[in-house]
Amino acid sequence: RSKDEGGGKHYTFEPSLHASAEERRQLEFALRSALEREELVLNFQPVVDAQRECVVSFEALVRWNSPEHGFVSPGKFIPLAEDTRLIVPIGEWVLQEACRQAMKWPDDIRVAVNVSGEQLLDPNFSASVVNALSASGLPPHRLEIEVTESIFVRDDSTARSTLEQIMALGCGVALDDFGTGYSSLGYLRKMRFSTIKVDRSFVQGAAVNNPESLAIIRAVVAMADSLEMSTTAEGVETEDELQMVRELGCKKIQGFYYSRPMPAKDAEELFAGRPLDSGAVA
Numbered sequence: 001r002s003k004d005e006g007g008g009k010h011y012t013f014e015p016s017l018h019a020s021a022e023e024r025r026q027l028e029f030a031l032r033s034a035l036e037r038e039e040l041v042l043n044f045q046p047v048v049d050a051q052r053e054c055v056v057s058f059e060a061l062v063r064w065n066s067p068e069h070g071f072v073s074p075g076k077f078i079p080l081a082e083d084t085r086l087i088v089p090i091g092e093w094v095l096q097e098a099c100r101q102a103m104k105w106p107d108d109i110r111v112a113v114n115v116s117g118e119q120l121l122d123p124n125f126s127a128s129v130v131n132a133l134s135a136s137g138l139p140p141h142r143l144e145i146e147v148t149e150s151i152f153v154r155d156d157s158t159a160r161s162t163l164e165q166i167m168a169l170g171c172g173v174a175l176d177d178f179g180t181g182y183s184s185l186g187y188l189r190k191m192r193f194s195t196i197k198v199d200r201s202f203v204q205g206a207a208v209n210n211p212e213s214l215a216i217i218r219a220v221v222a223m224a225d226s227l228e229m230s231t232t233a234e235g236v237e238t239e240d241e242l243q244m245v246r247e248l249g250c251k252k253i254q255g256f257y258y259s260r261p262m263p264a265k266d267a268e269e270l271f272a273g274r275p276l277d278s279g280a281v282a
């Protein structure tokens with residue numbers, strides 16, 4: 001966001017990165033009523049076991065279809081929701097809805113829910129996780145919370161103790177987009193993440209045999225293995241990328257190669273004919 005050097009009367013924005021102030025104001029206005037007007041829906045993207053090639057979980061990804069603004073991408077409205085703290089009620093709804101949907105899948109399939117720093121700093125956050133679990137009946141081990149490194153920058157101790165409460169319930173905590181943030185390894189020593197998600201940028205570099213990307217993925221997998229954390233390769237789009245991340249030892253695969261995020265109904269139908277109580281543990 002750069003101040004216009006000219007008259008200083010107005011501000012210019014990088015169009016690809018920032019909505020204009022007016023557009024942003026209108027989006028915020030619309031977002032305030034999106035929940036009650038039931039304009040938000042969840043899509044679910046399968047996460048596949050790298051060896052067995054079967055679905056082990058889904059990541060819940062929120063979608064907003066606004067009558068005024070059309071389809072608005074989460075890359076645009078999530079930051080707005082964070083700035084305005086609307087992410088707290090929106091995030092609560094996401095948790096409830098994700099747990100409710102997961103109850104329709106076989107009992108060895110988990111659900112992953114993205115959680116922003118703003119939510120973790122909210123004193124009621126762990127209570128809302130407990131509520132979502134008890135309202136749906138979902139066992140805690142079937143829920144994984146996804147957080148990014150950025151949450152450890154601002155208020156390390158509050159975020160950590162909230163995550164520890166969530167882990168004490170039996171939920172998993174995944175470290176999302178690993179390698180793009182501040183990447184201090186200190187918190188890996190303090191927090192038992194269930195999964196490290198290797199950011200898409202490394203995966204897509206690996207396919208073109210970028211030696212730096214390969215080395216980084218290899219190192220992240222080795223580190224995760226010795227810390228007894230699982231690894232997910234994000235953003236796998238091609239056969240080449242799939243081969244590469246499998247060879248590098250990533251345990252789980254997520255990306256358009258297998259599937260784009262899909263409506264809840266389609267996720268449910270993947271298991272048509274499979275008993276809900278399969279007895280298997282992934």
Ligand code: C2E
Binds near residue numbers: 094146
């Ligand atoms: P994320 O948590 O890293 O989610 C993965 C994003 O990568 C999703 O984008 C997904 O559609 C996209 N993706 C998956 N596979 C591929 C692939 O093979 N190629 C490419 N190019 N992209 C792929 P989406 O749904 O647009 O979400 C963007 C971000 O918005 C998410 O990144 C997450 O940080 C945030 N977000 C989404 N839903 C929620 C939510 O319910 N709560 C919060 N707090 N944040 C959310």
Ligand code: MG
Binds near residue numbers: 059114146176
């Ligand atoms: Mg995520």
Ligand code: MG
Binds near residue numbers: 176177197234
């Ligand atoms: Mg991610």
Ligand code: MG
Binds near residue numbers: 177
């Ligand atoms: Mg992301």
